[in-house]
Amino acid sequence: xxxxxxxxxxxxxxxxxxxxxxxxxxxxxxxxxxxxxxxxxxxxxxxxxxxxxxxxxxxxxxxxxxxxxxxxxxxxxxxxxxxxxxxxxxxxxxxxxxxxxxxxxxxxxxxxxxxxxxxxxxxxxxxxxxxxxxxxxxxxxxxxxxxxxxxxxxxxxxxxxxxxxxxxxxxxxxxxxxxxxxxxxxxxxxxxxxxxxxxxxxxxxxxxxxxxxxxxxxxxxxxxxxxxxxxxxxxxxxxxxxxxxxxxxxxxxxxxxxxxxxxxxxxxxxxxxxxxxxxxxxxxxxxxxxxxxxxxxxxxxxxxxxxxxxxxxxxxxxxxxxxxxxxxxxxxxxxxxxxxxxxxxxxxxxxxxxxxxxxxxxxxxxxxxxxxxxxxxxxxxxxxxxxxxxxxxxxxxxxxxxxxxxxxxxxxxxxxxxxxxxxxxxxxxxxxxxxxxxxxxxxxxxxxxxxxxxxxxxxxxxxxxxxxxxxxxxxxxxxxxxxxxxxxxxxxxxxxxxxxxxxxxxxxxxxxx
Amino acid sequence: xxxxxxxxxxxxxxxxxxxxxxxxxxxxxxxxxxxxxxxxxxxxxxxxxxxxxxxxxxxxxxxxxxxxxxxxxxxxxxxxxxxxxxxxxxxxxxxxxxxxxxxxxxxxxxxxxxxxxxxxxxxxxxxxxxxxxxxxxxxxxxxxxxxxxxxxxxxxxxxxxxxxxxxxxxxxxxxxxxxxxxxxxxxxxxxxxxxxxxxxxxxxxxxxxxxxxxxxxxxxxxxxxxxxxxxxxxxxxxxxxxxxxxxxxxxxxxxxxxxxxxxxxxxxxxxxxxxxxxxxxxxx
Numbered sequence: 001x002x003x004x005x006x007x008x009x010x011x012x013x014x015x016x017x018x019x020x021x022x023x024x025x026x027x028x029x030x031x032x033x034x035x036x037x038x039x040x041x042x043x044x045x046x047x048x049x050x051x052x053x054x055x056x057x058x059x060x061x062x063x064x065x066x067x068x069x070x071x072x073x074x075x076x077x078x079x080x081x082x083x084x085x086x087x088x089x090x091x092x093x094x095x096x097x098x099x100x101x102x103x104x105x106x107x108x109x110x111x112x113x114x115x116x117x118x119x120x121x122x123x124x125x126x127x128x129x130x131x132x133x134x135x136x137x138x139x140x141x142x143x144x145x146x147x148x149x150x151x152x153x154x155x156x157x158x159x160x161x162x163x164x165x166x167x168x169x170x171x172x173x174x175x176x177x178x179x180x181x182x183x184x185x186x187x188x189x190x191x192x193x194x195x196x197x198x199x200x201x202x203x204x205x206x207x208x209x210x211x212x213x214x215x216x217x218x219x220x221x222x223x224x225x226x227x228x229x230x231x232x233x234x235x236x237x238x239x240x241x242x243x244x245x246x247x248x249x250x251x252x253x254x255x256x257x258x259x260x261x262x263x264x265x266x267x268x269x270x271x272x273x274x275x276x277x278x279x280x281x282x283x284x285x286x287x288x289x290x291x292x293x294x295x296x297x298x299x300x301x302x303x304x305x306x307x308x309x310x311x312x313x314x315x316x317x318x319x320x321x322x323x324x325x326x327x328x329x330x331x332x333x334x335x336x337x338x339x340x341x342x343x344x345x346x347x348x349x350x351x352x353x354x355x356x357x358x359x360x361x362x363x364x365x366x367x368x369x370x371x372x373x374x375x376x377x378x379x380x381x382x383x384x385x386x387x388x389x390x391x392x393x394x395x396x397x398x399x400x401x402x403x404x405x406x407x408x409x410x411x412x413x414x415x416x417x418x419x420x421x422x423x424x425x426x427x428x429x430x431x432x433x434x435x436x437x438x439x440x441x442x443x444x445x446x447x448x449x450x451x452x453x454x455x456x457x458x459x460x461x462x463x464x465x466x467x468x469x470x471x472x473x474x475x476x477x478x479x480x481x482x483x484x485x486x487x488x489x490x491x492x493x494x495x496x497x498x499x500x501x502x503x504x505x506x507x508x509x510x511x512x513x
Numbered sequence: 514x515x516x517x518x519x520x521x522x523x524x525x526x527x528x529x530x531x532x533x534x535x536x537x538x539x540x541x542x543x544x545x546x547x548x549x550x551x552x553x554x555x556x557x558x559x560x561x562x563x564x565x566x567x568x569x570x571x572x573x574x575x576x577x578x579x580x581x582x583x584x585x586x587x588x589x590x591x592x593x594x595x596x597x598x599x600x601x602x603x604x605x606x607x608x609x610x611x612x613x614x615x616x617x618x619x620x621x622x623x624x625x626x627x628x629x630x631x632x633x634x635x636x637x638x639x640x641x642x643x644x645x646x647x648x649x650x651x652x653x654x655x656x657x658x659x660x661x662x663x664x665x666x667x668x669x670x671x672x673x674x675x676x677x678x679x680x681x682x683x684x685x686x687x688x689x690x691x692x693x694x695x696x697x698x699x700x701x702x703x704x705x706x707x708x709x710x711x712x713x714x715x716x717x718x719x720x721x722x723x724x725x726x727x728x729x730x731x732x733x734x735x736x737x738x739x740x741x742x743x744x745x746x747x748x749x750x751x752x753x754x755x756x757x758x759x760x761x762x763x764x765x766x767x768x769x770x771x772x773x774x775x776x777x778x779x780x781x782x783x784x785x786x787x788x789x790x791x792x793x794x795x796x797x
Contacts, residue, residue: 057537062530062666068551077550078543080533082664102667103523103712106568106576 057081064090064097064116065108071283072112072128072276073437079124086116086125093430094404099230100508107507109229111404113222113428114276114307114437127276127438130304131314137268137304138181145268146184146256147177148248148334151192152274152345152433153308155457159440159450160312161322166453168461171327176311176320177272178328184256187330188271189337191248192344192353193471194480195219198241198497199350200357200471201488203423207393212236214399214414214421217350219243221281222428222437224501226404230510231411232503240498244344245271245278246287248334249301250496253290255484256333264294270304272311274345274436277428279305289496307438336476339462339469346455347402347432348377348384351425355388355398356470363391372469378459380431380448382406385421402427402435431455515589515608515706516653517675518662519682520582522711522718523691524669527564527580531661531670535562535584538649538660556583558635558644562661569713572691579711581718582661582670585610585631585646586698587706590728596626601643608675608706609648617642628702628724648706675706682710703728 061084066075090097093115100109117125137143158167177185203215218224218239227238242250249271253264271278281287282302291299306314315322329335340356343349352374359367376386377400384400399421401407407426413419429435431451442450468474485493529550536543539561543549547557554563562584571577587610594602594610601617604610612632623643624632635641649659657663658672671678679699686692691712698705702724709715716722 060534060537060660060664062664063528063533064666065526065528077529077533082530082533082537084666087666102526102669103571104526104578105571106578108527108578 057083059083061087063087066125067108067110070108070110070112070128072279073110073114073117073125074128075125077124079122081122081124083121085119085121089115089119092405094226094428095408096226096229096404099511101511102509105507105509107504109508111222111225111229111428112277112280112437113404115429117276117437118435118439118441123441127307127310128279129310130279130306131310131317134270134304134306134314135317137270142266143268144183144260144262144266145181145270146186146252147182147270147272148186148188148191148245148252149173149177149272150188150245150274150345150433151342151349151458152436152439152454153272153311154342154461155345155434155454156274156308156439157312158322159442160309163323164453165442165450166455166457168457168465169322170461171329172322172325173272173311174330175325175328176315176322179320179325180314180318182270184331184333185328186248186252186334187337187341188244188248189341189344190334190474190476191244191251192219192341193338193474193477194247194497195241195244195344196340196350196353196357196471197477197481197488198493199239200354200361202239202241203354203358204361205489207396207422214419214424215239217354217423217425218499219344219350220277220426220428220433221275222277223404223407223426225277225280225504226407226428227411227426228502228504229508230408230505231415232505234411234414235501235503237414238501240500242287242497242499243278243281244341245273245305246281246301246499247497249282249287250290251334251480253299253301254293254496255480257290259333264290264299265296268304269300269302270306271302272306272308274308274433274439275305275429276307276437278302278438286499289499293495308436308440309438312440332476334476334480336474337466338471338474339466340471341474342461342466343458345433346378346458347380347427348374348400348425349432349458350427351377351386351398351400351423353471354423354425355390355396357472358396359388359390360470360472362393365391367470373463377425378455380451380455383410396423397421398423398425400425402432403430404428434458514606515675516648517587517608517673517678517706517708518648518659519671519673519678520707520709521669521671521685522579522581522709522713524667525564525580525582526667526669527566527578528666529564530664530666531582532560532562532564534660534664535646539647541644554583556631556633558633558637558641560633561585561644561646565719567718569717572712579713579718581720583631584661584707585648586629587646587648588628588702588728589704589706590702590730592626592628592702592729593623593632595730595733596622598622605650605653607650607653609650609653610645610706611647611650612643612645614642619643626729628729629721675704675708678708682708685710697722700726702726703731 060082064086096111137145154170154173155166155168157173158169159165174185206213206215216237249269252269253267257264257267287301288297290301291297340353356367377384383406386398387395389395397420401410434454435451532549541559544559547555547560549560550564552566554565556563565581567579567581569577569579591604591610594604599616599618601613602623632643632645634643662670662672682696692710697709697715697720698707
């Protein structure tokens with residue numbers, strides 16, 4: 001027995017060579033059978049079959065430039081297949097790329113609409129990820145985290161959880177956000193109603209003094225930056241009212257902060273948006289009106305934006321299934337909304353909402369039924385026109401467009417001075433916010449069926465679900481004006497709800513036609 | 514017949530399509546440590562071409578971005594080819610300087626020789642090779658443009674005969690006064706296959722502008738050209754020495770043998786005498 005153990009424990013020279021031979025044979029067999037980290041087809045200098053490397057895409061067109069510092073979108077080179085979809089949407093739908101001369105200046109022209117992220121078939125382009133930042137503040141017990149949800153996310157979030165396009169998940173979305181640990185959940189519809197009241201008042205003002213018409217809407221940050229780049233001479237037409245997101249953010253750190261008695265420094269304001277440009281908007285230097293009032297300009301009105309897609313990832317990260325949640329209601333102070341607020345998410349919605357309020361502002365009466373169903377400005381036509389009769393003001397010609405290529409057509413007319421319109425709604429993305437760059441991806445980037453389904457749900461909410469259909473009927477908004485702001489156009493309202501714009505023409509050389 | 518590529522620097526928007534196309538075509542992996550475009554872009558064994566963002570002051574004395582494409586410049590008289598003793602780097606007749614890995618011994622002389630500091634070594638591998646842009650030589654041989662040229666969305670990179678590109682570049686400079694005079698690569702180290710025109714001085718964009726217009730192999734050629742002559746003469750000298758010493762040795766051994774044979778005779782006689790005496794004793 002002793003001899004036997006001794007024999008096995010010593011490694012004879014013969015055994016050693018056998019071992020080495022075995023390893024060598026295994027290695028040779030593995031490399032012959034293809035167990036290698038090298039890609040199929042060999043290195044570039046070894047011609048592959050048909051002298052074309054195996055993973056070379058059939059059609060390559062290049063891609064758009066993206067600044068590594070871009071606040072809204074980022075690109076993962078490893079996923080890019082150079083298919084050129086981003087170029088196509090940026091140049092042909094949004095008319096941004098290719099509309100400036102080279103060389104570029106110290107700015108890579110981008111309106112942050114995020115359509116490229118929506119069109120990118122490999123998700124190489126996506127929004128700049130704020131999930132980790134939001135998780136960090138959610139885990140911080142010193143921080144009071146509030147969140148607002150845009151009109152358009154309640155009809156698209158369901159798609160990320162297997163529901164058909166257009167499923168209305170308003171209540172489940174609120175429940176999910178509460179479950180994620182947000183201290184208060186507010187509705188951007190609430191501030192959309194404020195936007196409308198202010199914007200209608202501004203329009204009325206312009207109509208009465210008949211200066212600088214038409215008025216342009218200003219709630220789409222992609223469109224606003226587009227105007228700042230390419231049509232800075234028309235910036236005076238832009239309504240000075242902030243977008244609903246920024247209004248709610250500013251109110252959260254002033255009005256809400258006072259009501260609940262939490263210092264604005266300890267409030268973190270998050271927004272769920274269908275949009276990547278909102279990430280840029282909340283970082284605009286002037287968007288700190290609450291901070292300026294308090295005397296701490298470093299405080300931002302809105303701290304983080306989550307796109308619809310990011311919210312879905314966040315929920316999945318925390319193992320929350322939207323389908324298994326019961327409906328919950330928005331928090332009271334800034335949670336009520338009217339139908340006018342919710343249709344902000346669809347192209348034509350802002351116009352329709354504004355007309356309802358304008359009618360009321362002028363006549364002090366509830367708008368008639370045909371103004372509540374203003375079908376001329378609904379739908380997916382690129383440019384829509386309507387004529388509405390406002391008692392005492394006569395007929396008012398309005399126009400609605402979505403997609404920045406359509407905006408150019410209208411803007412050229414305005415620039416030439418032959419526009420018949422008094423009020424024009426612009427939306428950067430096709431279909432409005434429901435087709436925004438932060439929305440769930442669809443199998444086909446330009447799927448109009450999906451857009452129609454989402455829009456139909458918004459109008460459904462407006463017509464059938466919400467009891468109030470016009471912004472001035474919003475009780476909470478009335479309270480806000482009564483208790484805090486005074487009246488539309490007051491000094492405090494001016495500071496918190498209005499903004500100014502920057503001429504960005506110096507950042508690029510606009511291509512002459 | 515020599516092909517070339519013209520880079521119109523002001524037309525580059527820094528999208529980095531070329532860097533991705535290069536990786537896709539040549540099947541080179543991405544490496545997180547070495548970005549292939551942006552401010553920190555560096556050439557590496559996996560980045561055969563990069564786009565470097567450069568902040569400069571433009572003609573209107575405002576800060577501006579320029580993007581510089583870096584890759585092998587495919588010299589007309591490449592120093593790497595002349596430095597490579599195993600013929601692993603060769604200059605094709607169409608202008609591409611191509612690396613043949615099966616011939617490479619891994620000495621990395623090419624890396625030392627290159628005036629633009631282009632070739633990189635696969636330091637992470639057990640059996641490393643040298644890597645660099647091949648100018649998509651397979652595509653060129655089939656009459657196609659390299660992939661980086663093909664994919665460029667703004668047309669900032671152009672592929673053509675080198676001579677016609679030089680003419681095109683001249684025409685562009687004559688037409689647009691924003692370009693600075695001079696084509697980088699026209700004369701540098703004897704001319705390169707890749708040519709650059711720019712509206713910003715090349716030294717501000719990180720180009721080496723002090724390389725001179727002599728091709729680098731010329732420097733060593735000036736004295737290395739004597740080597741065959743020296744080798745023949747040296748061989749002849751050695752041959753003569755060899756025969757001289759051989760003859761001397763032969764003579765010496767001959768004399769020795771003569772001496773040896775005379776000594777042997779005497780010795781034998783002595784032995785014979787001795788044996789004769791002993792036999793006599795036995796008989797007695």
